[in-house]
Amino acid sequence: MQKPVIVEGPPGCGKTALAQALAAAGNTVIERLQCYEGINEEKAIGKFDSALQKLFLETQGDRLQKDWDAIRGNLHTLDFFVQGPLLRSLLYEKPCILLIDEVDKVDEGFEALLLEILSEWQISVPKLGTIKQRSIPFVILTSNEVRRLGDPLRRRSFYLRVEFPSVDRESEILRVRSTTKDSRLQRIIAGLAHALRGWQMEKPVSIAEMLELAQALEILGLTDITTEMRDSLLPLIAKTESDRKRLLLRDGFASLVHDAHQYAAADREQQLEKKQRELIPTDA
Numbered sequence: 001m002q003k004p005v006i007v008e009g010p011p012g013c014g015k016t017a018l019a020q021a022l023a024a025a026g027n028t029v030i031e032r033l034q035c036y037e038g039i040n041e042e043k044a045i046g047k048f049d050s051a052l053q054k055l056f057l058e059t060q061g062d063r064l065q066k067d068w069d070a071i072r073g074n075l076h077t078l079d080f081f082v083q084g085p086l087l088r089s090l091l092y093e094k095p096c097i098l099l100i101d102e103v104d105k106v107d108e109g110f111e112a113l114l115l116e117i118l119s120e121w122q123i124s125v126p127k128l129g130t131i132k133q134r135s136i137p138f139v140i141l142t143s144n145e146v147r148r149l150g151d152p153l154r155r156r157s158f159y160l161r162v163e164f165p166s167v168d169r170e171s172e173i174l175r176v177r178s179t180t181k182d183s184r185l186q187r188i189i190a191g192l193a194h195a196l197r198g199w200q201m202e203k204p205v206s207i208a209e210m211l212e213l214a215q216a217l218e219i220l221g222l223t224d225i226t227t228e229m230r231d232s233l234l235p236l237i238a239k240t241e242s243d244r245k246r247l248l249l250r251d252g253f254a255s256l257v258h259d260a261h262q263y264a265a266a267d268r269e270q271q272l273e274k275k276q277r278e279l280i281p282t283d284a
Helices: 015-026 050-064 068-075 085-090 108-120 151-155 167-177 183-198 207-220 227-237 241-248 250-279
Strands: 005-008 030-034 046-048 081-083 097-101 122-125 129-132 138-143 158-161
Touching: 005 015, 015 030, 015 097, 015 138, 030 085, 050 068, 081 085, 085 097, 085 108, 085 122, 085 129, 108 122, 108 151, 167 183, 167 207, 167 250, 183 207, 183 250, 207 227, 227 241, 227 250, 241 250
Parallel strands: 005 138, 005 158, 030 097, 097 138
Antiparallel strands: 046 081, 122 129
16 A cells, blocks of 8 residues: 554564564665654755765866856756665665654654655655655654654554563564574563563663573573572663662562563463463364
8 A cells, every 4th residue: 555654662662673574574675764853854865965066067067168057957966966765765666665763753844844755755855856756665664652743644654553572472582583592591581571671660671682681691601590690681681770770679680580480481381281272173
């Protein structure tokens, strides 16, 4: 249907990874517009390269013989335009993935700028004119809910809500994305992630940080998470001073480790029950 998708959810739950997975599945590239407060049209669409224009005038001005219409016509073309990700995404022969990341950080004015490209698949640039698409990109707009996105943008898009995964799902992610082959350790790491997120931390741990934790444990040759590992794990899981102070409480960290093992054990029981049900033939 060639409509963009708004993917909304907490930071670190895998929204950007969706665009990466789509690019891999479609064997195409990602054009990424990283949004931030104060971003302008030049960063998103592009701008004329004044240095290149000046060089052109110095080297080709005599040949044009003061034909100012010809000069302007030559200077105001894509050849002298430094393209931003929004414009580049329209000029691929094969559709790309256009990732507009953290769109909730921009203001309503910038949102309005996006409406033309997401509705008409074209961009209007002063002196350059209207540039129409060669192919229509697959657009992913991610939002961490810093502010509510406007209705015009929502109206033009599909909406996908993403939350942090369950222990079972995160164990599966660790199985596929991490290098550790220890299924028990994968479940414990997923259980720790679930326990940490239940703590309402100032900066909840992301899926990517759990993959990094798995990598660190593998480098250290460890196959379990224990209370004695608190100080070693702090740089991996506590990214603010307040979260660090909470995890430095020994009883608090011990309860986290206990909960992580409990969640891991419960997940294993669920997996065993699921396999048993699959082995039992159903009645005709």
